[in-house]
Amino acid sequence: MATLKELSKKDELLSGGHRLCAGCGIPPIVRLILRSTDSGIVASSATGCLEVGTTVYPYSAWRIPWIHSAFENSAATITGVETAYRALKKRGRIPDRDIKFIAFGGDGGTYDIGLQSLSGALERGHNFLYVCYDNGAYMNTGIQRSSATPFSSNTTTSPAGTVIPGKQEWRKDLTRIVAAHNVPYAAQASPHNWSDLSKKAEKALKIDGPTFLNVMSPCPLGWYTKSEDSIKLAKLSVDTCYWMLYEIEEGVLRITYRPKEKRPLAEWLQPQGRFKHLFKPENSAILEKFQARVDLEWQRLNELDGKQIF
């Protein structure tokens, strides 16, 4: 595991000057992951903020080979790329050096439209890391709900009104869906905890086989928050146990971070405009329901800690 000083000396593989928003969680996540290996990297991105924001002609922020195909197929595209490299190596057409393959996608491109493509690639066992940057909605098209959107969140397609107070469904538990494919490694991380994220990326990239990281990615635009609060909010998502940091390695679940003091969920929700309606007196029951669900999920995870779950 590299120290922060060592990490900072590594090449910046996603350059400055990209067009992602100020305060966006994606660049620090991507940069840290790209720093977590000394091998060469080839990456793909699904359609989304990362793809659009880093490749506006005539510039590219990517200092590695990078491919964008479409919205639903980042994992399928990296399947082809990884297989081609393997075939070319076998035929002696390219030097036999270690190359890491990373597929990136947002929550829309991973939880929803890209789930089939991801599932296929996991099942076939390709040698790649899939990274989902989860900002909890389709931010690139203007904040529409996804299956990663938190319960009760106000989005442009789950508008919070007087009758229906935002999104009515719970978030899909993608990390465990991925782990259920019996992949060697799947984990959840957050950019505020750089050492946890970097360790997980390093571990995932060393494994031969499909691995997965689901990373909380604050979005000032869609969360209606201040740009300078993003990392603080990422930390609060973890300290309230909404976003739990854990890994599932060879089927064994392990919690990698426990908040010293579990914070009330409201501390994470209140600064975010998308949850504004929850703080009206008439919606206090919704807030309680949300808190109870988070408590239950944290309790369940603790029950599974250290156990072989897949």
Next chain:
Amino acid sequence: MAEHKKKLLQGNEACVEGAIYAGCKFYAGYPITPSTEIAEGLSVRLPKIGGKFIQMEDEIASIAAAIGGSLAGLKSLTATSGPGFSLKQEGLGYACIAEIPLVIINVMRGGPSTGYPTGPSQADIMQAKWGTHGDHPAIALTPAYVQEILTETVRAFNLSEKYRTPVIVLYDEIIGHMREPITIPEPGELEVIDREKVTCPPDEYFPYDERFEVPPLAPFGTGYRYHVTGLNHKKDGFPTNDSKQINENNLRIMRKIENHKAEIWKNEEVSLKDADVAVFSIGSTARSANFAVKAAREAGIKAGLLRPLTIWPFPDAAVKELAKRVKAIIVPELNLGQMVLEVERCAGGACKVEGIHRVDGEPITPAQILEIIKKHAK
């Protein structure tokens, strides 16, 4: 007209108004630029009138859910743009053969693939006709003004219910995102066609009864039991390998549209009666053409515009007739030549046909069209 019914709306917002006016009660969709405002608008409007808005996990699921909503008896809509329209093609073909009323809005952006999401295009004309495999009927409408997006969305629902078939509304990003003052029609002002009710007893009901040109469709759950499939089927809906029945199945879905082309066609003509040079154009390009035709008239050139609001079935008769009496038909379109091929086919050599094509994400200007009008007027 009540003053409060005047609104300054975006094209996509007018589409929402049209859908509500037509009685749409079910929307299933997926976010995609430049059509997302339709989903956003209906996510607010439909729950208030007892309708259902569902955001689906992808484009394929969206059209599948809309098919389900329609079979249950609700007027159903899905909206998208090029990449999503590509994904919906399987469902579109299914709705054609299973004869399920459905409206699909395609706000056209640059392509192929992700293309130019925020730029206009008219490059899905042929996809609207031939995007799904196999021979199948196609109805596609092409509004050019924000007001028309409302009225043509209503007409799309009417045609889909009347002919029991999916209807596509095609308009480019320019008019999808443009704002214009429009008038929301009063109830009863526009014709609204509802699905024909089944009157026979359940044991005499066949969803694909050959005795009808368009057999009535009984909503699921109303006691009329039948089978729905994408396979060629018999009158009860069950699959068949009988070549005679397969043939009849394939021919009837074409015939029900072919026999009613004249009722489905809708054209606007601008100073066409005495024209020497005609322009054939749709959507935002037709707005430029309109301007160019007026400028040509001011310059003493007898120019006119034929603007189809129904592009499929293609307005064969109008183009054939026009070709006999003009020197040239000019076809400006935001693609590399799609409608122009159909115009050439219908003209059959009776006049010159010249396309103006643009795929740089910018609109075709009146000056571009005027220049070609002048060339042919000489």
